[in-house]
Amino acid sequence: MEINSTALSLTVTDVEASSRFLKTHFKFQEKWSADGFAYLTHHGLNMPLIFLESGKDVLPEAIRNDKVSGVIVAFVVDELEVEYERLKNEGVTITEPIREDPWGERLFQVTDPNGVVIQLVQWVIPSDSQFTENHSGSQPW
Structure with a gap:
């Protein structure tokens, strides 16, 4: 196909x-x-x-x-902290603060007026060694 x-x-x-x-x-x-x-x-x-x-x-x-329910729309960005501060300054409610997952995904989330979850992501080197073996230095998507 x-x-x-x-x-x-x-x-x-x-x-x-x-x-x-x-x-x-x-x-x-x-x-x-x-x-x-x-x-x-x-x-x-x-x-x-x-x-x-x-x-x-x-x-x-x-x-x-x-x-819509249970869907996350993810946008990969280069400067996560800059976007976090920009959205906060624009009055957007941050519904999930910045966090880093062990596989190398730094993220935060906002939610639109209809409940659509928008996640901003920046890829970093994984903190857990089980994920660094296959890490090529680029995002997985």
């Missing part, structure tokens, strides 16, 4: 609130929007984010009234 592109589509209660959050704090651009729909892009990403309003007929009946 050949995959030509991909997108992440999230079902939320208030499409405009999630769209505004990404535009305001993460420099996304809204390319298309309609009632209950927003298609956002970012100059640094090849994957658009789409927000769909829960309850709309365009959604399959089995998931029509679901809302």
